[in-house]
């Protein structure tokens with residue numbers, strides 16, 4: 081379909097796209113001129129910790145649901161079938177663990193940056209390394225998010241590529257810089273609704289034009305695009321229930337548990353209960369978002385029946401093909417192409433604004449403020465705005481880098497999360513679940529995790545095998561290393577997280593494990609108490625002692641049998657052990673469930 085030979089966009093479409101940009105700017109302006117007028121970092125970066133759970137939950141969705149998902153998931157379903165849909169199973173534990181482990185710890189510490197936790201639990205160098213790793217991850221991810229919609233549009237509609245990148249980047253930088261986190265959250269709410277509307281429109285029109293639901297179902301069934309549960313345990317198998325359902329949990333934890341963009345939203349909630357509730361509310365909306373993008377891929381398959389369009393659209397044709405499918409469906413329906421473009425850019429803007437704002441926050445809180453304690457509030461807020469602006473410009477540069485990656489955008493994004501988000505998740509898990517871990521171990525673990533992550537990640541790109549069906553397709557000999565490189569990219573988060581924890585513990589024990597009394601109260605999760613929660617209260621009380629506040633350590637003689645079993649004497653009286661055993665029934669059930677599932 082040659083863009084010039086048919087009017088793709090009527091005036092109505094441009095108006096709708098214009099309304100999206102104007103509305104986003106309007107919300108930014110409103111929050112710049114209302115409330116405290118963004119005069120303090122508490123307001124600019126933390127929204128005065130006044131947000132209710134509904135806007136927070138919609139904003140949590142928007143942060144990691146960008147044009148990559150809107151375009152990449154339908155392309156994935158079109159090409160490989162609905163196996164990817166099983167990632168929805170990872171949303172259960174992927175949101176329950178943040179709600180009951182990460183949020184309580186991070187919220188009660190009253191942090192602004194998630195990485196302040198690393199200094200409280202370990203040391204300042206660990207915090208700096210965590211912050212720099214996060215910045216690296218988000219800057220690259222931002223580039224992919226800005227580039228994806230512009231590239232796809234340009235490939236199909238001749239939309240001026242860099243003009244679109246510039247327009248998106250500037251609008252986003254502007255409302256993020258003037259309106260702060262409040263503007264980012266409320267534009268996220270608006271943009272998430274536009275995102276759902278756009279995808280729904282394409283599905284409704286697509287089904288109607290392909291002959292109705294039963295016709296679509298028949299075609300996708302015959303085209304065997306409905307994947308059965310694939311329980312193949314082979315870790316090099318790209319998408320199976322295990323890589324998506326289990327590997328996906330680690331991916332979700334790295335995003336919804338410890339990623340600053342999401343943690344900042346939890347911390348901006350009025351109360352801890354609001355933060356936990358917003359995490360629960362993410363679940364249905366995330367399932368809806370996943371369902372919409374998967375169904376869109378199925379409708380696209382029913383419409384094209386697997387014809388190959390790569391001749392027309394060049395290299396990453398699958399991604400661009402989604403846009404050409406949408407334009408095929410929506411042309412001649414004034415306003416709908418504009419709605420979908422608005423949907424695409426809503427997805428991009430809501431993710432990029434979250435990235436700008438979280439990057440500005442951690443740079444301010446973790447890298448600048450500690451060196452300039454005397455900095456005035458006004459100057460700090462001004463500097464935060466300047467940071468948001470500069471990250472905006474940096475992101476445009478990163479968009480160009482994406483130009484060179486070539487992989488399907490969904491795979492690029494998920495690899496970034498696995499390679500960089502996985503080690504950060506490992507760092508937090510090491511601190512939260514292993515009180516013996518010390519900062520030397522943490523630094524060594526993070527270093528090892530990142531080294532392994534890049535070794536496997538880059539290796540897979542070089543050997544073009546990140547979870548392919550068989551090495552034979554690539555004609556490379558089946559040496560163990562290639563098998564190592566062929567690890568499915570969906571295992572990167574779990575693999576790298578485990579590497580950090582393993583190396584971290586080994587180095588910690590070699591350099592002298594942390595003494596329980598040296599662990600900052602409130603920075604470890606009482607895992608043991610949860611595991612033993614099935615014990616009757618009196619046994620548990622005897623075994624774990626009363627569950628006092630960690631600070632006041634009362635010596636509790638553990639029963640002889642247990643004493644002899646596992647721990648040296650002083651451990652039973654230590655704050656960590658006692659702290660370990662504090663816990664409510666919900667969390668007990670959750671943790672035993674996790675352990676049972678893992679076993």
Ligand SMILES: O=C(O)CCCC[C@@H]1SC[C@@H]2NC(=O)N[C@@H]21
Nearest residue numbers: 144145146147148149150369493
């Ligand atoms: O859309 C993006 O920008 C990134 C791709 C999806 C990221 C992960 S996949 C699991 C979870 N569900 C989402 O909608 N986003 C995250």
Ligand code: NA
Nearest residue numbers: 142145427431
């Ligand atoms: Na988004």
